[in-house]
Structures are given as C-alpha cells and as structure tokens.
Amino acid sequence: MKESQKQIIVNKLKQDGEISRNWALSNYISRLSAIILVLKHKGWRFKIEHRDGDYIYEVENKDSIPTEVATAKEILDDWKRQQVKVTPNDSQQKLI
Numbered sequence: 819m820k821e822s823q824k825q826i827i828v829n830k831l832k833q834d835g836e837i838s839r840n841w842a843l844s845n846y847i848s849r850l851s852a853i854i855l856v857l858k859h860k861g862w863r864f865k866i867e868h869r870d871g872d873y874i875y876e877v878e879n880k881d882s883i884p885t886e887v888a889t890a891k892e893i894l895d896d897w898k899r900q901q902v903k904v905t906p907n908d909s910q911q912k913l914i
Contacts, residue, residue: 823847824856831857832883836876850875859896 821829826847830837842850854864854875863878877883 823849824853827853828857831862831875831877835880836874838875839873859892 826845827837827842827850830841837850839850842848847853854862858864861879862883865876865878867874867876
C-alpha cells in the first residue's frame with residue numbers, strides 16, 4: 819500500500835528529527851506546512867528555522883513524539899468548537 823504524504827513526513831521526522839520545505843517539494847509534497855499544522859495539533863512541537871533559502875522544521879520533542887495524528891476534519895471541528903460563544907442572556911450558541 820502506498821504511503822500517504824502525511825505518513826512519509828512523519829517517517830522522515832521520526833528518522834531524521836527534521837524536514838525541509840525543499841526536501842518535501844523534491845518528493846512531490848507541496849503541502850508541508852498544512853501537514854505540520856496537523857501534527858502540531860496532536861502535540862508535536864517544532865522549531866522552524868530559515869536556512870540557506872529553505873525552511874527547516876525540527877522536532878523539539880523527539881523523545882515524546884505523539885503516536886496519534888489528527889485528521890484535517892478533527893482540526894476543523896476543534897477550531898469550530900473554540901469559536902463557539904455563549905452569552906449569559908442567550909442560551910443559543912453563536913459563532914463569532
């Protein structure tokens with residue numbers, strides 16, 4: 819079975835502890851920052867560095883990398899929940 823782009827990135831990060839934008843692009847992965855956002859949502863921490871015209875994402879919590887990876891839908895659902903506001907005078911929930 820072919821690996822997903824997310825799984826390729828996770829494997830690279832586990833193996834090397836970092837990944838660059840140019841490495842991702844050379845491997846036909848154009849949405850590295852979106853996948854990094856998904857990983858951050860599940861507890862991955864990154865140090866981002868601009869080096870020689872490239873962006874390097876280095877894993878800060880190498881010893882405690884979370885095993886679960888959030889889906890884009892989970893991130894969107896969490897974001898929507900955070901945007902819900904309940905006013906004291908109104909029991910209806912409203913999006914801000």
